[in-house]
Amino acid sequence: MNKILFAIALLLLANTAQAERIKDIAAIAGVRSNQLVGYGLVTGLDKTGDKTKFTGQSLRSMMGKLGLTLPPDTDPKAKNVALVSIHADLPAFAKPGQKIDVTVSSIGDAKSLRGGSLLMSPLRGADGNVYAVAQGNLVVGGLSAGGQDGSKITVNNPLVGRVPNGATVERIVPSSFDQSADLVFNLNSADFTTAQRMADSINKALGAETAQAVDATSVSVRAPVNPNQRVGFASVIENLELAPDDAPAKVIVNSRTGTVIINSKVRVQPAAVSHGSLTVTISENQQVSQPNPLSGGSTVVTPQSNVSVKEDKNHMFVFNPGVSLDEIVQAVNGVGAGPSDLVAILEALKSAGALRAELIVI
Numbered sequence: 001m002n003k004i005l006f007a008i009a010l011l012l013l014a015n016t017a018q019a020e021r022i023k024d025i026a027a028i029a030g031v032r033s034n035q036l037v038g039y040g041l042v043t044g045l046d047k048t049g050d051k052t053k054f055t056g057q058s059l060r061s062m063m064g065k066l067g068l069t070l071p072p073d074t075d076p077k078a079k080n081v082a083l084v085s086i087h088a089d090l091p092a093f094a095k096p097g098q099k100i101d102v103t104v105s106s107i108g109d110a111k112s113l114r115g116g117s118l119l120m121s122p123l124r125g126a127d128g129n130v131y132a133v134a135q136g137n138l139v140v141g142g143l144s145a146g147g148q149d150g151s152k153i154t155v156n157n158p159l160v161g162r163v164p165n166g167a168t169v170e171r172i173v174p175s176s177f178d179q180s181a182d183l184v185f186n187l188n189s190a191d192f193t194t195a196q197r198m199a200d201s202i203n204k205a206l207g208a209e210t211a212q213a214v215d216a217t218s219v220s221v222r223a224p225v226n227p228n229q230r231v232g233f234a235s236v237i238e239n240l241e242l243a244p245d246d247a248p249a250k251v252i253v254n255s256r257t258g259t260v261i262i263n264s265k266v267r268v269q270p271a272a273v274s275h276g277s278l279t280v281t282i283s284e285n286q287q288v289s290q291p292n293p294l295s296g297g298s299t300v301v302t303p304q305s306n307v308s309v310k311e312d313k314n315h316m317f318v319f320n321p322g323v324s325l326d327e328i329v330q331a332v333n334g335v336g337a338g339p340s341d342l343v344a345i346l347e348a349l350k351s352a353g354a355l356r357a358e359l360i361v362i
Helices: 002-018 053-065 192-206 227-238 325-334 339-351
Strands: 026-028 034-043 081-090 099-106 117-124 130-137 143-146 152-155 160-169 182-187 211-213 218-222 250-254 259-262 271-273 278-289 300-311 317-319 358-361
Touching: 034 053, 034 130, 053 081, 081 117, 081 130, 099 117, 117 160, 182 192, 182 227, 192 211, 192 218, 192 227, 250 339, 259 339, 339 358
Parallel strands: 250 358
Antiparallel strands: 026 182, 034 081, 034 117, 081 099, 099 160, 117 130, 130 160, 143 152, 182 218, 211 218, 250 259, 271 317, 278 300
16 A cells, blocks of 8 residues: 555656746746946956057046046056956846846956956947946956966966946836736747647636637736736746646757767667778888898888778667667667767668657757
């Protein structure tokens, strides 16, 4: 009896583990982050700043705005200043006064941004408006050091740093969350079956015809007009669970690294595979031919080639109908095939029509 209860518990846990919340597989349309970009100056560097002229021009412009006017013929070649680009992501519903992280990257020929401070810099959106202002001390994980003889060592990248909570939000980005009659949930990965299951899950919890699948990505849900009620309504929907459909059968091959990913839906039709390698080795040995004394000949160098051929005796293995992922891996490992050999086998199976999967080479 205990064994039966234990088996039932394992089955329930397995079914529960397959279910996922809607908030983990979909997002509300219009609720998104926005990219911000700007440029500014990093000061306080230990003689590792820029040597370019446009950095001096930016420094002159900034000092002019602060009321300090440099002579026209003066070129401020400050080695402790670097011109940088700044970018950040503005989260949805961010309000003025909230803080966001920024990433700072060198534009000029600075050697390192380590120990620098970013001066006040506006961050603009795609529409040209200023949505945040960045300023603060940089956190740089890279390190660069060099000697007088030209030797140099670099750890990570010293030309990119971050300013945690380094930007203050100044403007609200308009959102369509409360401007439409329906809430639209977009799946992270388009799938007709998953979209229909999401609509069925919402209708089961909130009533028939509450949700309908628009296409393979979007599910439209009737929502309250009152913004306060809409927030609670969205919270309820986000925490509903459903079992997403499995991804289509795919085999992904990275030809540069030899990485091969095979998902659980891959199947192979009946096929016999024999994979062997033929190795031809040619070695050249230079021999010196010395003539006999008083023979009138000359000393010459004659090449001597040794050619050997070796063929690995790998056995043929057979794939039965509907073979699974585990059997594919076991069969390939059984003949000692490496990653490159596996790629060749999979490509041959695809060409023969025995591989029931999409083969993607990246």
